[in-house]
Amino acid sequence: MGKRKEIKINSTEFGDLLNVSQQTASRRIQNLEEMNWITRSIEGKQQKIEITELGTEIMLNMYRTLKKILDTILIAGEVSEGIGEGGYYVAIKGYYEQFKEKLGFEPYIGTLNLDLDVINNSLLREKLNDMRFIKINGFKDENRNYGDVKCHHCYVFPLKDKENKVKAAILNIDRTHHGKNIVEILAQPYLRDYFNLKDGDKVIIELIHDDKN
Amino acid sequence: MGKRKEIKINSTEFGDLLNVSQQTASRRIQNLEEMNWITRSIEGKQQKIEITELGTEIMLNMYRTLKKILDTILIAGEVSEGIGEGGYYVAIKGYYEQFKEKLGFEPYIGTLNLDLDVINNSLLREKLNDMRFIKINGFKDENRNYGDVKCHHCYVFPLKDKENKVKAAILNIDRTHHGKNIVEILAQPYLRDYFNLKDGDKVIIELIHDDKN
DNA sequence: ATTACTATGTACCGAGTAG
DNA sequence: TCTACTCGGTACATAGTAA
Numbered sequence: 001m002g003k004r005k006e007i008k009i010n011s012t013e014f015g016d017l018l019n020v021s022q023q024t025a026s027r028r029i030q031n032l033e034e035m036n037w038i039t040r041s042i043e044g045k046q047q048k049i050e051i052t053e054l055g056t057e058i059m060l061n062m063y064r065t066l067k068k069i070l071d072t073i074l075i076a077g078e079v080s081e082g083i084g085e086g087g088y089y090v091a092i093k094g095y096y097e098q099f100k101e102k103l104g105f106e107p108y109i110g111t112l113n114l115d116l117d118v119i120n121n122s123l124l125r126e127k128l129n130d131m132r133f134i135k136i137n138g139f140k141d142e143n144r145n146y147g148d149v150k151c152h153h154c155y156v157f158p159l160k161d162k163e164n165k166v167k168a169a170i171l172n173i174d175r176t177h178h179g180k181n182i183v184e185i186l187a188q189p190y191l192r193d194y195f196n197l198k199d200g201d202k203v204i205i206e207l208i209h210d211d212k213n
Numbered sequence: 214m215g216k217r218k219e220i221k222i223n224s225t226e227f228g229d230l231l232n233v234s235q236q237t238a239s240r241r242i243q244n245l246e247e248m249n250w251i252t253r254s255i256e257g258k259q260q261k262i263e264i265t266e267l268g269t270e271i272m273l274n275m276y277r278t279l280k281k282i283l284d285t286i287l288i289a290g291e292v293s294e295g296i297g298e299g300g301y302y303v304a305i306k307g308y309y310e311q312f313k314e315k316l317g318f319e320p321y322i323g324t325l326n327l328d329l330d331v332i333n334n335s336l337l338r339e340k341l342n343d344m345r346f347i348k349i350n351g352f353k354d355e356n357r358n359y360g361d362v363k364c365h366h367c368y369v370f371p372l373k374d375k376e377n378k379v380k381a382a383i384l385n386i387d388r389t390h391h392g393k394n395i396v397e398i399l400a401q402p403y404l405r406d407y408f409n410l411k412d413g414d415k416v417i418i419e420l421i422h423d424d425k426n
Numbered sequence: 427a428t429t430a431c432t433a434t435g436t437a438c439c440g441a442g443t444a445g
Numbered sequence: 446t447c448t449a450c451t452c453g454g455t456a457c458a459t460a461g462t463a464a
Contacts, residue, residue, distance in 0.1 A: 005330035117218035
């Protein structure tokens, strides 16, 4: 080993592996050879198959591409009116300083609220649970306790202007606060003006994952 | 929003989206309806499509399944003779105590060396670079300096006995030490005896990722 | 303008079988 | 015992067109 690997397999076994007939399996092997993804040496009853460098490259690239597609989750939402719970938090000094430091930008005082449909909401919650989060620590002042806030890096951009991505953060706030499928976005600019958004406009959230899982 | 989303699209547009003809797109929509993945209300020239709960479930499951397949990387290697660099490290007290504590098991003093072919080696290195590692800190004694060691949780099992997985760890040692595509495995039992392995036997490494990327 | 039926073409599968 | 050719069947695509 430590080199290109030689496989001994006949078309029947290969067919069983792929759940197709011997004939189809044979044809597949021929096709792979025509595409130069493998080389063969047939010696009577023995067929030795070796994956070429091209074949290796293509397999790895397929893998990477598929993985990238599945990892790059885009969530679509519609701009929703009002200031959410999150918008209130941003203004509080105890939080603001942490947002500034941990997110790497000075957030606009207020959040952009996006209304998600059921599918996008499910996907987003599932992804967020699987991702590392940035923890904004809770604290207390003379009046009350402020809890921890989780957030996640992301990009946002209007559906109509995919080239113009803005670095932002999702506030992962317990949604029971608004009861609806709303997600709040924090960013440096005032996004409504920056993107010229109106209520109901479609905005895309692109989750950023640092890929150190 | 905040509910199931209604889409207005005609078969021509849908065809453009999928790069198929209007006729094919129309048939696809009919199929989706027959499978109860969508419901439709055709009102003259307007066709409103709504994804059903079943459709949503199936899409999310497809996504999860595909993702799991791509995330669950199995690396195949052959048992290789000799004690590697890593086997030497394990015996050193400064390392051993850390292995014990950070890996969650008391490793056998010695490693199982697996020889990988080019493809498996590429994949493994690529994955390891993308994954979080457990850092075994370097130290120095009166004689010399000992560097950091990276390792990763994994399972190993013989190709012939897939049910019998053993928790283990990959030592991610700079491979220039042996020049070949060898990976060293640490586990609590002496794997050669435990699995009754001989040189050349095929062993599978299943990478564990905590999925907090 | 829009859906979807019918007809036709094409790709691919597997049975049978030759070499 | 193998690979792989021929051939018939099936699935699915698109063009043309009816409703």
